[in-house]
Amino acid sequence: MAQSQIYPILDGSLTGTKISGEHSISPSKVLSPLKIDYSYFLNETTKKRKPSELRELSKLAEKLPPGSIKLGVGVPNVQTFPFKGFEVELASGENIKLNQNELAAALQYLPSIGYTPLINKLKEIQEQYHGVQNWKIKSIMITSGAQEGLAKAVDMCMRQGDCVIMPDPTYTGAIDLFKLYDAEILGIKQDSRGVKVKDLENALLLRKNGNLKIPKLIYLNPTASNPCGNTISTYRKREIYRLACEYNFLILEDDPYYYLNFENKNPISFMSLDTEGRVLRFDSLSKIMSSGLRIGFVTGPSNLLRQMEYHMSTSSMHTSSLSQVLVYKLLSRWDNEGLISHFMRVKEFYKHKRDYMLQTVKKYLSDLAEWQDPCGGMFLWLKVIGLSDTRRLVTSRCLEKNVIFAPGYALAIDTKKPSPFIRISFSIASPSEVDLGISLLADAIREELQLS
Structure with missing residues (x-):
């Protein structure tokens, strides 16, 4: 976009x-x-x-004019603090x-x-x-x-x-x-x-x-x-x-x-x-x-x-x-203008992240799961086909492959009920990590389906 x-x-x-x-x-x-x-x-x-x-x-x-004598508020004197100045550098290079x-x-x-x-x-x-x-x-x-x-x-x-x-x-x-x-x-x-x-x-x-x-x-x-x-x-x-x-x-x-x-x-x-x-x-x-x-x-x-x-x-x-x-x-x-420009940059960053995630799940999971494209944010909500509960898949089988997802039951009102869903975050992982992680998820799903 x-x-x-x-x-x-x-x-x-x-x-x-x-x-x-x-x-x-x-x-x-x-x-x-x-x-x-x-x-x-x-x-x-x-x-x-x-x-x-x-x-x-x-x-x-706070509303008193400068020079007012403040003898009623019990706050420490800033002159005793060990800080003389504060300066930060922005990503743009400005200070x-x-x-x-x-x-x-x-x-x-x-x-x-x-x-x-x-x-x-x-x-x-x-x-x-x-x-x-x-x-x-x-x-x-x-x-x-x-x-x-x-x-x-x-x-x-x-x-x-x-x-x-x-x-x-x-x-x-x-x-x-x-x-x-x-x-x-x-x-x-x-x-x-x-x-x-x-x-x-x-x-x-x-x-x-x-x-x-x-x-x-x-x-x-x-x-x-x-x-x-x-x-x-x-x-x-x-x-x-x-x-x-x-x-x-x-x-x-x-x-x-x-x-x-x-x-x-x-x-x-x-x-x-x-x-x-x-x-x-x-x-x-x-x-x-x-x-x-x-x-x-x-x-x-x-x-x-x-x-x-x-x-x-x-x-x-x-x-x-x-x-x-x-x-x-x-x-x-x-x-x-600067605020809107920043919002645009952040949106574009996460949109590219989402698009790559969708490309990857389509590549590896098209016959294993169903999903709707997220319209923003950081998460993809995915339903595993043929699996009534993803609890063991996420908390055991995926962890054995060193890949972490959020199981659907953990985000439900009733966490004791089985859930076929998985929440996948696309905010942090690199493209190579996404590709490997989703491929490992596909392997884990197939292994889990063989036991169900």
Whole structure:
């Protein structure tokens, strides 16, 4: 795919952008006040959380003019730190150097919600890709990767034994969060266009007619999902949002592969469709910038993010100051054009990786497996023909050949059920490793089929 075919769904500059065609959203609806009773979604522990009075002071101190005398905040003096400067070299050969004020911020505590300049920059990016947002009633919180934001959202809402809706199969990191609450997981099957909305609607109707508790949350990994590599269609997103309004549940939009989709246009997000304040969107820079920086961010109703901030203030306090300041500096250096150019390069890199993987599985596995081409991300979801369960194939036979895959059962809602699927990652392996690994998988499948 040529770089010119990969572009944002919006036209115009970072601020004041307009969405055209099927992506149009009424500004009046986007900017309308939210009228949801968010207390319904909060568990008892969350309702007990209160703002840390001293942590609140850090917000006030941040707004004071230069030269103000700060005698009330208990933070260490940066002059005692063994760092004088910070400079990094980019892959382009350019250098980024933090000035004195930026270095001071990078070495010091920050407000739990995050570094204000970075938050403002991320607001611009969100509006570029997801439409105009009303920042009077919505906000952004920086987290240590999208996973921390997701964990705090689950901890905010879940009670023991609550029911939650999830795709099946799905990201195991999300399943594990809900299992801590002994959740009743309502798994919804998927196809190439994502979760099957009719199945979801039928499941909700059955619960309603059976006087069973309606889930308060649906977890979705909507773009190039892990593990299936599918993207929920715009039509299905609209239908899922309609059901969220009808049955009064929140949408946890965990979208770390949004910027790694290989389609001609970026997908319509649930956040861009949200007119009632039902979406908590989790973004991550791990896949497109650096996983080690641990920068993710949550966008959603301020009422909910405020509760998550209370939790942050008594746990990790805030995401790494150095990482936040460095990312802000980089985004400021790139500006809009540089950011899009970087996204294009990363997409092209992974698209070539995917194409080679597909070429290789077609070469070795065309008579042994079935698959659908992933539309982005890092994974190929493959079904072995004639094998009801890949557990022994992956965990024993393939390991004996020194090749590692993820067995399908490990990504299912019920991990005890047999699964004929395998998840193959194409993100890291070299072409020669892919060729050898898939050929070894073919040998292993044939050996396993002889025993079945």
